Amino acid sequence: MSELQAVTTGTRTWACYDCGKCTATCPIARAGAQYSPRRHVLAANSGQKAEVLEESGSLFTCLTCSLCDSRCPAEVAYTPLVQKLREVAYKEGVEPDCPHGGALQSLMRMMARGGTQQDRMGWLTEDMKTTPDQGEVFFFTGCTMYFDTLFPELEANTLDATRASVQLMNRLGITPVVSPEERCCGHDLLWNGDRKGFEALARFNVDLVKKSGAETLVASCAECVRTWKLDFEPFFEGKPPKIVHISELLAERLGELPLKGNGGRKVTFQDPCRLGRHLGVYDAPREVLDALPGVERVEMPRSGKRAQCCAGGTWSHCDRYAKKIQTERLKEARATGADVLATACPKCQIHYRCAMKDPNLGGDIGIEMRDVAQLALEALGEEDTSH
Amino acid sequence: MTQPDEYQMGLSSRKAIYIPFPQAVPCSYILDMEHCLGNNPIACGKCQDVCEKQAINYDDADEVITREVGAIIVAIGLDVYDPTEMDEYGYTRYDNVITSMEFERLICAGGPTAGHFVRPGDSQRPKRIGFVQCVGSRNPKIGRPWCSNICCMNTVKDTLLLADHYPDVENVVYYQDIRAFGKSFEDMFQRSKEAGTRYVRGLPGDVEENPTNGNLLVTVENTTSGKLERHELDMLVLSVGVEPPKDLAKISGLLTLSKTSDGFLMESHPKLKPVDAPTRGVYFAGFCESPKDIKDSVCQAGAAASRAGALLNAGKITIEAITSQIDAESCTKCGVCARVCPYGAIQWKKGEVAVVIEAACAGCGACGAACQFGSITMRHFTDAQLVAQVRAIMAEKPKEKVMVFACNWCSYAGGDMAGISRIQYPATNRVMRTMCSARVSEDMVLEAFRVGAPIVLVSGCHYADCHYINANRQTVQRVQRLWNKLEKAGVRPERLQLEWISAAEGQKFAQVMKQMEELRQTVTDEEIAHAMEALKPKPKKKPKPKAEPAAAAAP
Amino acid sequence: MNLTKDKTGVMTTARKGWNPRLVVFACNWCSYAGADTAGVSRIQHQPHFRMIRVMCSGRIQPGFVLRAFEKGADGVLVSGCHFGDCHYVFGNEKAVEQFEKTKSVVKMLGLEEGRLRLEWISAAEGARFAQVIDEFIEQLRELGPSPLSRARSGDEAAGALTPEAEEVEARV
Incomplete structure (x- = not known):
C-alpha cells in the first residue's frame, strides 16, 4: 500500500461525496480565502503525491479546527487527513509560512533536540506547592512562559491561567509535579508536518511523566491535553495516566472549595477547538462557570459544536482572513452583552488579544478575556489574578 | 378548539373534530379525543348538538378486533427526517427555511394558503427559492447512509410547479447527484432546466439570515467551477430524506421480521423474492421495505397482493418436512426457543408451554440446539x-x-x-x-x-x-x-x-x-x-417436577 | 590566550578542530x-562569523535569532546604529524591545547569556567592529560549542545527539 493509500484508507477520504459542504463550512473559505478542503481530499484520492504537492500551497492554511469534520456527511476525517498530508509535504521540503519569524517552531525543535537545561520555573510563586519529580498528579505546564515572553505587548498573560491552575490544585489538596525538565508537547510540530521533531518530544515527555509515577496528568492548555490524550497514545507502554484539562478537574471538584461572589458578571465561553470538537469536552468548562456565584453565562450563537476557531492555526499561517475570523468572533462575543470572554486555551487568548490590538477596530471588538481557571480562582475571593 | 393540522405540516390548524385530509378513506370526520373538550354541557358538546344523523359518540373506544388470517401485507409507510438537528441550515431558527413537506402544503391548492405560494416569515411571495438536496440522506454521519430515492425528482417537480405558477421565479437546486432513473424523469429534469432552474453541484455550509428582511444567505462551493458562491434567497427548502417509520420496531417484533442494516425491512431474497418476508405468509409493499416512489410502491403492492393471493388460493401448500417438535410434558416454559427462532414460528407466552407453528417452521434447528431440557425434537435431524x-x-x-x-x-x-x-x-x-x-x-x-x-x-x-x-x-x-x-x-x-x-x-x-x-x-x-x-457429561438438567397443589397440604 | 600563526600569517587563537560559529x-x-570600514582599513580580526544584512536592527525579531541557534550557531550578535542615529529614526529602539524578548527566551531555553549580544x-x-568581534569570539571559545550544535563534545565529527535528534537536525 503506498503512503497516500494508507492515508486515504485510514481517514475515509475515499468516501468523499465531493459535495463541497466542507468548503462551504470552512471559516477560512468563508472569510474569502482561496481555500478548499475538498480540493485536498481530491488530491489525496488521486493517489498521486504530485497532486498533493500541487495543492500544498494552501495546505498549511487550514486551521485544523475540525468544523468541516463535524459537518461532512460521508464522515471523511479531514483534520487527521490534513495532518498526514502536511507530513507528506514536509518530507518533500514544503514548509509552512511560520509566522513570527518561525520563533515557535525553532523553540520547539531546540527542545526536541535537547541539550540545554531550561530555566522555565520563574513563574512559580512562593505560595505555590509543587514537587519537581515524583507525585501522583503531574501538572503539564506547556509553553505559556515562552508565549508571555514572546508576546508581552498582547498582555495575554497566559501564565495567569497556569498559576491559577496550580493554586486551585493546591486548594484542593493536590501538590502537583511541576518538572523543570518538561519540554514542549510538540503539538505545533506535529501539525506543521514535522513528525520526527514531534516524536522526539513525545518520547521525552512520556518518559518524564512515567518516571514521575503520576497517575493523573492535568494541563491548562487545551492543545497540550489533546496532544497528550490522542497523539501521545502510541508512545505509552502499558496504561497511560488519566489525562484531563483543568476545567474537567474543576468541574468535578470545585464544589469542595468555598466560592464567593465575583460581583455580577456576564461571561461568554469560547470553546477551544482542541477541547471542544477534538476532545468532545463542552460541558466541563460550562459547569465550572455555572458554579461560580455571580457569574451569568451567556452563549454566543455559534457555540459548542459550532464554535468558531480563534484562527491560531498551529503557528503555520496567519493572514487577513485569520484577522477577519477573529474580528467577527469578537463582535459576536460583544453582541451577547457579556463583560468577559472566557476560554480554556492560551492560543485563544493570544490570538483574540492580537486582533484587539488593532487601533482601527479596538473599540468595536475589545472585550475582557479570562481563562476559566482564573475566574475560578477569583471566585475564591482571595486575589485578582490579572497581572 | 383548534390544534395544528398535522396534514398541513402544522402550517394551519384544525378543529378537534375533523377530516384528516380530502382524500381520506373513509372520508368521514374523526374526533381527536385527546383535545376534544367533551360532552360535558359546560365544556362543549356542540358537534353532537348539530349532527342531524346523530353520528357522534363521545364514548366510542378503541376496539380490538381479532381475525385469523392466512397472509399479512406490511405496508406501514415511512417517516420523514426532522432537519432541526442539522443546525447549520437553521430550520426552526429561521422563518423562511422550510422542509419539502411544508413546501407541498404551501403550493397545494388545498393547502393552508389555497395554493398562493408565500413564505412563512412575512407571507410575501418569494422569488428566489433554493432547494437543498440530501438533507438527511446519504449521510453516514447522522446514521442515514441511504439514498431516499424520491427527493431528487420531488424537487425537480417542485421547480416545475413554481415555474409554472410564477414565471418570474428564480429557482436554484443545490445537489450532489440528480437521480432521475424513472420513466420520463430525465425529460422532466431537462424541462426543469429549460424553465430556468439553476442546478449548482454543491451542498451549502452554514446558512445565515438577514434579520431585517428574513432573507437567507447561502454559502456553497460550486464543485464544478471550484468557486465559493454566495446566494441571497427569499426562501430555502430542505429536501428532507425519509426513514423507516417510527413504529416499525413494534411491527417487526410482532411478526419476527428482520431488518437490513439501514433499518428497513428485509426481503426474503434481494432479487428473486423482493416482496416476500423470510417469514412465510408475510409480504411487503412500499416504503417500509426500501424507499421508492408511488409507481414502484403500486407495483410492489400489486406483487405483494398476488403473492398473498397465490398463497391463499393454493388449496394445498408444501411445508418443510424437517420441522421442530416440542414435548409439552417436559417443556419448562423458559421461552428460549421462541427467542432464537428466526421465523417467529414458536408461540410462547410467559408461563405457558411453547408451541411450534409447523407451517411456519423452516427447520433450521436453532431451537433444538438452544433447548437446555431436551424438550425439542428436530424431525429427521x-x-x-x-x-x-x-x-x-x-x-x-x-x-x-x-x-x-x-x-x-x-x-x-x-x-x-x-x-x-x-x-x-x-x-x-x-x-x-x-x-x-x-x-x-x-x-x-x-x-x-x-x-x-x-x-x-x-x-x-x-x-x-x-x-x-x-x-x-x-x-x-x-x-x-x-x-x-x-x-x-x-x-x-x-x-x-x-x-x-x-x-x-x-x-x-x-x-x-x-x-x-x-x-x-x-x-x-x-x-x-x-x-x-x-469434558465428561455432567448430570443432565432435570426440569423441576410440576408442583401438585395438594402436596403443600400433605403431612 | 594561546596565540599561534595560521597559514596566512595572521595571529589567531584558532583551536585545533573547532572554531566558534558566530552569526x-x-x-x-x-x-x-x-564592518566594511574594518575591511577596507585592513584591520585584522577573527574570521569566524557570518554576517546577515538587514536594513535596520529593528527588523531583528526573536525568531531569527532562535533560528540561528537552532541551526547550531554558537553565538549571535545583533548590531545597529547608535541611539539618535538610526536611519529610520527609532528603529534601534524597536531593536532593543525585540532584543529584550529574545534575551529572555534564550535564557529560558537554557543557553548561556554570553552567547547573545x-x-x-x-x-x-x-576598529570597534573588529574589537567586538574579537571579544565575542574569545568569549565563545571560553563558553565552548553551543549545547545545540553538533560540536558539543568538542569534536566536530561526533555529536551527543539521540537518533531522533539527528533526524530532527537533518531536517533543519
Missing part, C-alpha cells in the same frame, strides 16, 4: 441421530480425524464445490451435515471431544447470509460459550474452530481443511486424553 | 558599513 453420527465417525482412530460440522446450504455445498473443482486437500476431515450451523448443539461438540476428536470445526454460511435469516448468530454465541467452557476445563480453545464458508468457496473449503490438518498435527495424545476426561 | 545581524546603514556600531567604527 434428532439429537440422537446426530450424536450417533459423531460417534460413528470417531469410532476408529479418532486422533487422525478432524470433526467438521457443516451447514447444508453453504459449507457442505462449499465442500462439494471443492470436490467437483478437483481441488486437492488433506483427507483427514470427516464432514457431518446439519441443515444449519445453529443446529450444532453444545453437547454435540463436546461429544466429539469426548470420543477423542483432536479438532472440531463448526462451519456455516457467512454471517449476514444465513439461509435461515440469522440463525448463525446462535452459532457464534454457542461457540463463544464453548470456548470459555473448554478453557475452564483446561482444553486448548483453538481445538474448536469456527469458519464461514459459502457454497461458492470451494477454494476456501480446501484451504480451511488444510489449516485444520495442520492444527490437528499440533494436538498431543495427552491433550486428547485430558479432554476426553475433563 | 551577526547587522543593519545596512551603520553596522554593515562599519546587542551592540551599537556606526559606519565609521571599523
Whole structure:
C-alpha cells in the first residue's frame, strides 16, 4: 500500500461525496480565502503525491479546527487527513509560512533536540506547592512562559491561567509535579508536518511523566491535553495516566472549595477547538462557570459544536482572513452583552488579544478575556489574578 | 378548539373534530379525543348538538378486533427526517427555511394558503427559492447512509410547479447527484432546466439570515467551477430524506421480521423474492421495505397482493418436512426457543408451554440446539441421530480425524464445490451435515471431544447470509460459550474452530481443511486424553417436577 | 590566550578542530558599513562569523535569532546604529524591545547569556567592529560549542545527539 493509500484508507477520504459542504463550512473559505478542503481530499484520492504537492500551497492554511469534520456527511476525517498530508509535504521540503519569524517552531525543535537545561520555573510563586519529580498528579505546564515572553505587548498573560491552575490544585489538596525538565508537547510540530521533531518530544515527555509515577496528568492548555490524550497514545507502554484539562478537574471538584461572589458578571465561553470538537469536552468548562456565584453565562450563537476557531492555526499561517475570523468572533462575543470572554486555551487568548490590538477596530471588538481557571480562582475571593 | 393540522405540516390548524385530509378513506370526520373538550354541557358538546344523523359518540373506544388470517401485507409507510438537528441550515431558527413537506402544503391548492405560494416569515411571495438536496440522506454521519430515492425528482417537480405558477421565479437546486432513473424523469429534469432552474453541484455550509428582511444567505462551493458562491434567497427548502417509520420496531417484533442494516425491512431474497418476508405468509409493499416512489410502491403492492393471493388460493401448500417438535410434558416454559427462532414460528407466552407453528417452521434447528431440557425434537435431524453420527465417525482412530460440522446450504455445498473443482486437500476431515450451523448443539461438540476428536470445526454460511435469516448468530454465541467452557476445563480453545464458508468457496473449503490438518498435527495424545476426561457429561438438567397443589397440604 | 600563526600569517587563537560559529545581524546603514570600514582599513580580526544584512536592527525579531541557534550557531550578535542615529529614526529602539524578548527566551531555553549580544556600531567604527568581534569570539571559545550544535563534545565529527535528534537536525 503506498503512503497516500494508507492515508486515504485510514481517514475515509475515499468516501468523499465531493459535495463541497466542507468548503462551504470552512471559516477560512468563508472569510474569502482561496481555500478548499475538498480540493485536498481530491488530491489525496488521486493517489498521486504530485497532486498533493500541487495543492500544498494552501495546505498549511487550514486551521485544523475540525468544523468541516463535524459537518461532512460521508464522515471523511479531514483534520487527521490534513495532518498526514502536511507530513507528506514536509518530507518533500514544503514548509509552512511560520509566522513570527518561525520563533515557535525553532523553540520547539531546540527542545526536541535537547541539550540545554531550561530555566522555565520563574513563574512559580512562593505560595505555590509543587514537587519537581515524583507525585501522583503531574501538572503539564506547556509553553505559556515562552508565549508571555514572546508576546508581552498582547498582555495575554497566559501564565495567569497556569498559576491559577496550580493554586486551585493546591486548594484542593493536590501538590502537583511541576518538572523543570518538561519540554514542549510538540503539538505545533506535529501539525506543521514535522513528525520526527514531534516524536522526539513525545518520547521525552512520556518518559518524564512515567518516571514521575503520576497517575493523573492535568494541563491548562487545551492543545497540550489533546496532544497528550490522542497523539501521545502510541508512545505509552502499558496504561497511560488519566489525562484531563483543568476545567474537567474543576468541574468535578470545585464544589469542595468555598466560592464567593465575583460581583455580577456576564461571561461568554469560547470553546477551544482542541477541547471542544477534538476532545468532545463542552460541558466541563460550562459547569465550572455555572458554579461560580455571580457569574451569568451567556452563549454566543455559534457555540459548542459550532464554535468558531480563534484562527491560531498551529503557528503555520496567519493572514487577513485569520484577522477577519477573529474580528467577527469578537463582535459576536460583544453582541451577547457579556463583560468577559472566557476560554480554556492560551492560543485563544493570544490570538483574540492580537486582533484587539488593532487601533482601527479596538473599540468595536475589545472585550475582557479570562481563562476559566482564573475566574475560578477569583471566585475564591482571595486575589485578582490579572497581572 | 383548534390544534395544528398535522396534514398541513402544522402550517394551519384544525378543529378537534375533523377530516384528516380530502382524500381520506373513509372520508368521514374523526374526533381527536385527546383535545376534544367533551360532552360535558359546560365544556362543549356542540358537534353532537348539530349532527342531524346523530353520528357522534363521545364514548366510542378503541376496539380490538381479532381475525385469523392466512397472509399479512406490511405496508406501514415511512417517516420523514426532522432537519432541526442539522443546525447549520437553521430550520426552526429561521422563518423562511422550510422542509419539502411544508413546501407541498404551501403550493397545494388545498393547502393552508389555497395554493398562493408565500413564505412563512412575512407571507410575501418569494422569488428566489433554493432547494437543498440530501438533507438527511446519504449521510453516514447522522446514521442515514441511504439514498431516499424520491427527493431528487420531488424537487425537480417542485421547480416545475413554481415555474409554472410564477414565471418570474428564480429557482436554484443545490445537489450532489440528480437521480432521475424513472420513466420520463430525465425529460422532466431537462424541462426543469429549460424553465430556468439553476442546478449548482454543491451542498451549502452554514446558512445565515438577514434579520431585517428574513432573507437567507447561502454559502456553497460550486464543485464544478471550484468557486465559493454566495446566494441571497427569499426562501430555502430542505429536501428532507425519509426513514423507516417510527413504529416499525413494534411491527417487526410482532411478526419476527428482520431488518437490513439501514433499518428497513428485509426481503426474503434481494432479487428473486423482493416482496416476500423470510417469514412465510408475510409480504411487503412500499416504503417500509426500501424507499421508492408511488409507481414502484403500486407495483410492489400489486406483487405483494398476488403473492398473498397465490398463497391463499393454493388449496394445498408444501411445508418443510424437517420441522421442530416440542414435548409439552417436559417443556419448562423458559421461552428460549421462541427467542432464537428466526421465523417467529414458536408461540410462547410467559408461563405457558411453547408451541411450534409447523407451517411456519423452516427447520433450521436453532431451537433444538438452544433447548437446555431436551424438550425439542428436530424431525429427521434428532439429537440422537446426530450424536450417533459423531460417534460413528470417531469410532476408529479418532486422533487422525478432524470433526467438521457443516451447514447444508453453504459449507457442505462449499465442500462439494471443492470436490467437483478437483481441488486437492488433506483427507483427514470427516464432514457431518446439519441443515444449519445453529443446529450444532453444545453437547454435540463436546461429544466429539469426548470420543477423542483432536479438532472440531463448526462451519456455516457467512454471517449476514444465513439461509435461515440469522440463525448463525446462535452459532457464534454457542461457540463463544464453548470456548470459555473448554478453557475452564483446561482444553486448548483453538481445538474448536469456527469458519464461514459459502457454497461458492470451494477454494476456501480446501484451504480451511488444510489449516485444520495442520492444527490437528499440533494436538498431543495427552491433550486428547485430558479432554476426553475433563469434558465428561455432567448430570443432565432435570426440569423441576410440576408442583401438585395438594402436596403443600400433605403431612 | 594561546596565540599561534595560521597559514596566512595572521595571529589567531584558532583551536585545533573547532572554531566558534558566530552569526551577526547587522543593519545596512551603520553596522554593515562599519564592518566594511574594518575591511577596507585592513584591520585584522577573527574570521569566524557570518554576517546577515538587514536594513535596520529593528527588523531583528526573536525568531531569527532562535533560528540561528537552532541551526547550531554558537553565538549571535545583533548590531545597529547608535541611539539618535538610526536611519529610520527609532528603529534601534524597536531593536532593543525585540532584543529584550529574545534575551529572555534564550535564557529560558537554557543557553548561556554570553552567547547573545546587542551592540551599537556606526559606519565609521571599523576598529570597534573588529574589537567586538574579537571579544565575542574569545568569549565563545571560553563558553565552548553551543549545547545545540553538533560540536558539543568538542569534536566536530561526533555529536551527543539521540537518533531522533539527528533526524530532527537533518531536517533543519
